[in-house]
Amino acid sequence: MVLAKHFLIRGRVQGVGYRWFVQRAASRLGILGYVRNLPSGDVEVRAQAEEAVLRDFKQELLRGPHSARVHDIVEEDLPLSDDYSSFLIR
Numbered sequence: 001m002v003l004a005k006h007f008l009i010r011g012r013v014q015g016v017g018y019r020w021f022v023q024r025a026a027s028r029l030g031i032l033g034y035v036r037n038l039p040s041g042d043v044e045v046r047a048q049a050e051e052a053v054l055r056d057f058k059q060e061l062l063r064g065p066h067s068a069r070v071h072d073i074v075e076e077d078l079p080l081s082d083d084y085s086s087f088l089i090r
Helices: 019-027 051-063
Strands: 002-012 032-037 042-051 067-077 087-089
Touching: 002 051, 019 032, 019 042, 019 051, 019 087, 042 051, 067 087
Parallel strands: 032 087
Antiparallel strands: 002 042, 002 067, 032 042
16 A cells, blocks of 8 residues: 655754665655755655555664664655655755
């Protein structure tokens, strides 16, 4: 079943290559959506894929690149969208 999720990643996740890491993981897993930095210092991810793929993706988000430190991920369900044809860095 395809689901859509919003992830808010908190920690040391800006200025450490986190968005590029997320984009590569999403592309490898076939996830649609985007990743972007927020003014608060958090990173926002919107992702759409099969439920099992999103579970694997969340584990990647928790791991992050070597220099990142993820302290928390807030996850919420979203309605499915036709707005995405790939996974972008915004």
